[in-house]
Amino acid sequence: MKRIWYIPPMSSRTLIGIPGDISGRPFRDVLRSAGEFEVVLDTPASLAQRLEHRGLGGALLSPIDYARNASEYLIVPGSAVSSQSGNESIVIVFRQGVKAVRTLAVQPVSASDIILAKILLAERFDIEPRIMPLAGSLDVMLERADAALLAGDAAIGSALERPEALDLVEEWIAATDLPYVHGFWCAREKALTDAERAVLGGLGSCADDPSPEAEGPSPFDLFCYDFPENVQEGIREFLRYAYYHGILPDVPDLRFFGSDDADESASPLLSPN
Secondary structure, three states: OOOOOOOOOOOOOEEEEEEOOHHHHHHHHHHHHHOOEEEEEEOHHHHHHHHHOOOOOEEEEOHHHHHOOOOOOEEEEEEEEEEOOOOOOEEEEEOOOHHHOOEEEEOOOOHHHHHHHHHHHHHHHOOOOEEEEOOOOHHHHHHHOOEEEEEHHHOOOHHHHOOOEEEHHHHHHHHHOOOEEEEEEEEOOOOOOHHHHHHHHHHHHHHHOOOOOOOOOOHHHHOEOOOOHHHHHHHHHHHHHHHHOOOOOOOOOOOEOOHHHHHOOOOHHHOOO
């Protein structure tokens, strides 16, 4: 008997990548209800690779992942994810205290969070630990290294359970008087239509109309979702620090899609049901 394979039809919607942790939850909720895009959830590192290899039409990228391909990408104005105050979304947990740190265990899911740790440990404490990529629980990480870097869902609330912990977002704001920026929308020039860019840019207003409460902390209490000038300056300052510490070969410009796109941020698709 001849076997007949069924091949499901490919979606005609543009693939858009969003990290799967709490910070991107409002964007995910709105985009899924709007139906404009095919939403892809993955780690920040994987999203950066998929966008680089044209497996996505656009993605919410970290500042470092944008900088590494800044000549190819444009930024959608209007919405981003930032922390305007300490929120334990990026935390270093110490085994014996910051002064005893010689090794730092990290889960290699977000390059910007690892670089933030390197910058702040050097700038604030004059420490340059050896970075140890290591998957596993916090206890496993602390068995192998003097400290462990936690980010996203794994980090939030961890400082309450571990007295020897450092909130890196809080440290960044104290050092720079600027917000820490977790991500913003990036795409190649022709990858998104004007309407698609308008939808992504308009997501900054979703913080005004939060979705029904889910279990755990609300992202609206932890993160901001618009893209004002101080958020843009927070990105620039982070990239300047990364250049100064030898992580980037230069400081790329922030290149935005045209200002007309930002004016189109109002969209009926963004209205909650």
